Amino acid sequence: MSKAVRVDVMEGARIAFFSLGANRMRTVLTTVGIGIGVATLLAIIGIIQGLNASFDKQLASLGSNTLQVSKFPWVIKGDWWMYRNRKNFTLPQVEQIRAQAPFIAAISPIVGRNGDVGFNGQQLSTVDVFGVTQEYFAIGSWQVMSGRSLTDADNAVTRPVAVIGATVAEGLFPGINPLGRSIRIDGRPFQVVGTLARKGKLLERDQDLAVMVPFKTFYSTFGKGRPFSISMAVDQGQDIRKAEEQLVGIVRRVRGTPPGAPDDFSINRPEQLAQTYEQLTGALYGVALGVGFITMLVGGIGIMNIMLVSVRERTREIGIRRALGARKRTIVVQFLMEASAVSAVGGLLGTIVGLGTAKVVSLITPLAADVQAGTIMGGVGFAALVGLLFGIWPAARAANLDPVEALRYE
Amino acid sequence: MSQVNGAGSPRLIDVQDVTRVFHVGGEEVRALRGVSFGISRGEWVAIIGQSGSGKSTLMNVLGCLDTPSSGRYMLNNKDVSHMTDDELAVVRNEEIGFIFQTFQLLPKETALSNVELPLVYRGMRAKERRERARAALAKVHLEHRMHHRPNELSGGQRQRVAIARALVAEPSMLLADEPTGNLDSATGEEIVRLFEELHRAGNTLVLVTHEPKLAARCPRAIRLSDGEIVADGPGRQVALGDLHAPPAQAAGGS
């Protein structure tokens, strides 16, 4: 460091530090202004990061190597009727797909409905009732907690048995072992043969408010005509995108789709949900940045005002320093350091308040706030930068004072 | 023009035909109308004149706080009339020690910190700075007050802190603008005694005053009137019009 730079920085820092303590009221006011900006920004970012983290967890619960072939896409773009007119899949097609796609580790048809599930006078509504085969449990990453899973035998002889999700088990059987009990699904009796480990929420939907019954039992109980989808898991280590590409050709062949015609089915991946989710939070981020920008602008103008007052109050001091040999640059550095130091303190307080807010939000709402260390550093650094920027004009004014006039100032 | 010291030593100050014109609302105020003089090392010169005669303006130019509108000002063999702002700041730091009527101390800093300030801008390390500031305060007999703030000191003590600050960086000259103006006569006398001490120690002193009695105690005085030099000679003679004054040098010691 050259001598001149050392003088500028050391003395600037000393004066800035000194003046923070000497002008407490001013420091507090500036700090509050910038702190509010940082706090707002951080609270919003914290909540978004929390959303992201929980969404990632939810997506992971679907399994990263799963695909679903269906009449309907998960994310419907355009006309729903267009998809409705597609032909339904058939069970032989499921077997043909399995035979032609060597990269498939497990495959199962899946059909679902919303139903009321009751036991002993207790009733749960809007329960997801799925008709699946034995293989589905591996595809959907469902762990059996107690009892057993569904078997091919259950399916073959259309046994009225059910494996129930954790929310259903807790809701209908508080303190009771559900195994062997008879529940009613939309009035039809099913015997509970197993319970499932909790998977958690997916996009605010409780995945554990679900009941699994054998695929064929589902149809024989709740009627035919309902279209089913085909869930599958690809081999570990298999590139899911390549698998998807190959699958398109296989499914077209199996369904006899004429060459040149558009696909008459959809291949769904959890990642597609992620894209929709990102579009959604992208907009949120935009709003957050806008709000943050405006609050920082307000805070920055506050700093500028207070620095201008500070320059006026210290006109004589500036004159004295100039007379004793301070160069313009030294004065500029002094005021810039002061402005950014005040702002950084504000940023730090704002960070604490912002994190606190995010924490409180995550405690009293289902949103889970999650702030990363980088965000905190960013908050303080950004505040200091705002102080620096808005300090430029006051600092330049201080440096450009005529020393003779400044010494005469009362 | 008088030159007190021997012709051999180069002049510390050489002012040639310096003017300073202010523009106030379209009107020209000619505060200095072409002044020329020299000051050698070790001299003690009073600048006197009525209020508005241009004393402070001259003082600001000599102190490199202001630059002449025309003319040439050589300080320590450097032409400072056309220097940039930053160059002037360096010259002020190295060549000039200011003493103001209103002391101009930083109110929130201790006497010691105030005295250190010129050395801070010279880039001196803290330890050496503190030692020198202490020594300078000792020269003005204020070692025992160095940790006091200005508002804990009397007027005379404050001015002595200011003098220590002016001395600390060992400048080529001390410039004092009405240094006793805000002090009662007894305290003012203390300060004048201190100046006499500094003069005997070999410092170059320029003292702006409107008090003829004070100017009379200086070996040399320059009288300004309406922006022009109207007299330049032994202090007693110029200040009191006493043509039979004893040689100025003798007046200092008593």
Ligand SMILES: Nc1ncnc2c1ncn2[C@@H]1O[C@H](COP(=O)(O)OP(=O)(O)O)[C@@H](O)[C@H]1O
């Ligand atoms: N910054 C300035 N702007 C305009 N006029 C000034 C300024 N400084 C001094 N003057 C004028 O110059 C003249 C000399 O002023 P000054 O040097 O302060 O006199 P003194 O110190 O002898 O009282 C006065 O007429 C004064 O009004």
Ligand SMILES: [Mg+2]
């Ligand atoms: Mg004056």
